[in-house]
Amino acid sequence: MKIAIFTNKTIFLANIHTKITHLDNSFLLNEISEQELFSTLSKMSLNKSPGIDGIPVEFFIDLWDIIKNEMCQIYNGIISNLKLEGNQNLGIITLISKENEDAEKLSSWRPISLLCVDTKILAKLFAERLKMVIDKVIHPNQYCVPNKTIVDCNNQMRDLVYFCNSENLPGCIINLDWSKAFDKVNIDFLCKIMCKMGFSNSFINIILIFYVDRTSKCLINGNLTEDFKIERGVRQGCPLSMLLFIISQEPLYTSIDKCSKILPFKMPNSSLKLQGYADDTNFVLSDDQSICEVFKMVRDFADAAGASLNLNKTKIFGMGLWSGRIRWPINEIKIETQYLNVLGIKHANSYQTSIDTCWSEIHDRIQNKSKTMLNRKLTIFQKSVIINCILTSQIWYRAQTYPLSLAWSKKINRILLNFLWGNKSNPVKHETLTLDKKRRGIIFN
Numbered sequence: 001m002k003i004a005i006f007t008n009k010t011i012f013l014a015n016i017h018t019k020i021t022h023l024d025n026s027f028l029l030n031e032i033s034e035q036e037l038f039s040t041l042s043k044m045s046l047n048k049s050p051g052i053d054g055i056p057v058e059f060f061i062d063l064w065d066i067i068k069n070e071m072c073q074i075y076n077g078i079i080s081n082l083k084l085e086g087n088q089n090l091g092i093i094t095l096i097s098k099e100n101e102d103a104e105k106l107s108s109w110r111p112i113s114l115l116c117v118d119t120k121i122l123a124k125l126f127a128e129r130l131k132m133v134i135d136k137v138i139h140p141n142q143y144c145v146p147n148k149t150i151v152d153c154n155n156q157m158r159d160l161v162y163f164c165n166s167e168n169l170p171g172c173i174i175n176l177d178w179s180k181a182f183d184k185v186n187i188d189f190l191c192k193i194m195c196k197m198g199f200s201n202s203f204i205n206i207i208l209i210f211y212v213d214r215t216s217k218c219l220i221n222g223n224l225t226e227d228f229k230i231e232r233g234v235r236q237g238c239p240l241s242m243l244l245f246i247i248s249q250e251p252l253y254t255s256i257d258k259c260s261k262i263l264p265f266k267m268p269n270s271s272l273k274l275q276g277y278a279d280d281t282n283f284v285l286s287d288d289q290s291i292c293e294v295f296k297m298v299r300d301f302a303d304a305a306g307a308s309l310n311l312n313k314t315k316i317f318g319m320g321l322w323s324g325r326i327r328w329p330i331n332e333i334k335i336e337t338q339y340l341n342v343l344g345i346k347h348a349n350s351y352q353t354s355i356d357t358c359w360s361e362i363h364d365r366i367q368n369k370s371k372t373m374l375n376r377k378l379t380i381f382q383k384s385v386i387i388n389c390i391l392t393s394q395i396w397y398r399a400q401t402y403p404l405s406l407a408w409s410k411k412i413n414r415i416l417l418n419f420l421w422g423n424k425s426n427p428v429k430h431e432t433l434t435l436d437k438k439r440r441g442i443i444f445n
Helices: 008-014 022-028 034-042 057-062 064-081 117-131 150-166 187-196 201-208 241-258 288-305 351-373 380-391 393-399 406-421
Strands: 090-097 109-114 170-176 215-220 265-267 270-272 274-277 280-285 315-320 334-336 339-342 345-348
Touching (some): 034 064, 034 117, 057 117, 150 265, 150 274, 150 315, 150 339, 150 351, 170 288, 241 274, 241 288, 315 339, 339 351, 345 351, 351 380, 351 393, 351 406, 380 406
Parallel strands (some): 090 215, 315 334
Antiparallel strands (some): 090 109, 170 280, 265 270, 274 280, 339 345
16 A cells, blocks of 8 residues: 655645646747747847846847848757757856845845846747746736736735725735745746646756756956856846746645635635735735744745745734734734835825825935935936936836825925926926927926
C-alpha cells in the first residue's frame, strides 16, 4: 500500500484548476515573423540604459531595414536551440533608491538588471504573447494584467473602505510586504505552476532560456565586478519578470479563495478576500479566525515558493467598527490607525480625511519642488514645460481616485503661478494661460 505524501508545494498546486487551451499554446509557439518583431520593437521605451554591449533600442529601430532578416533568423535560431549566446544572458546590476526611504540602508535600494537590448526584444516579444492569454489563468482580483489598471485597484480599495465605514461593519485590510519579492521567485516552482496552468513544455523551455545559465556583474562606483551566476529570482529589468511573478503568486490567490476557514468581506452584490497589483497583496477580512488562517497560509506558501514575508513592513488597518483597533491576533505586524498607504494612495476611515491627506501631501510636494527651481534663470516657456511635465504630474495619478476639490485646486494653482511669474503679480489672465497652445496658452495643456 502506497502512502501519499503531501508537501506544501503539491497542496498549493492542487488548487490551480484554470488552464490555457491548446490553441493558446499554438499561438505562444508561433514562428517569429519580421512584422511581429518590429511591432515588439516599436513598443519598447526609448532613451533607456543598454546592457553591457552598449547598443540601445534606437540602433535597432534606425537600422531595422538593414538588419531585419538577420534578426528574425537569429531569434528563430535561439528558439530552436533553446540557448542564448555570448553576453545575451549577462546582466549589469545597478541600484536605484526607493522613494521616501533612508538611503543609508542597503534595503532602501532596488537592484535593476541592465540587459542587452537584443535579449530584451526577444523577452518582450514573448511577454506580449503571454499577455494575450494570461488573464485566463490569473485571479480576477490581480490587477497587474491586460485590460486592468492600477487605478482600478486603487478605486476598489477606496470603495471598500468607504462602504465598511458608512455601514459601520467590522473589517480590516492586511497589506503584505514580500522581502525581495522578485529576487526570491523559485524558478522550479514557477515551472510547475505553469505546467499546472496548461502551458506546454515547449513554451516553458523557451521561458527558461532567460533563466538558465544566466550571469551578472555589479556596477559599483563606475566599475564592474567579476561575473557570478544567478540561481533564483526574476530580473527587475526583464520584460517577462512582472508576468512571471504574478504567475508565481497565483497558487496563493487561488488557495485563499478556496479556503472555507477564511471568510470573505461582503459588499453589495459581491464579496472579497484579497486583491493585488503585482507584489502588492491586500487581504480584506472581517473576523479574527480569518486573519489567523490567512497568515498560516501565507507562511505555508512562503515555505513552498521560497518567498520571505517582511513582517516589520506588513501592515494591518482597521475599518468601520474596527476603526482605531490596536490589538490584533497577529502581533509582529505594523498596526496602522490613521490611514493605510496602498500603491501610493493613503486611505483613511473618513472619506474627507482621505481627500485632505491626499491633496495636502501633493500640495507640499509641488511647493517644495517649485522652490528648488525658483531661483533658476528660466523663460516662462521653460517654466511652463516644468509645470506641465514635473509639477502637475504629481496630480494626475491621485486625481483618478480622490477628487481634487476647488479649495485645493486654488492652493495648487497659486503655487504654479508664483513659480511661473517669480512670486510677482500675474501680468496675464489665468484664462489666457490655460488656452490651447495654438491660441497662445502655455500651461495646463
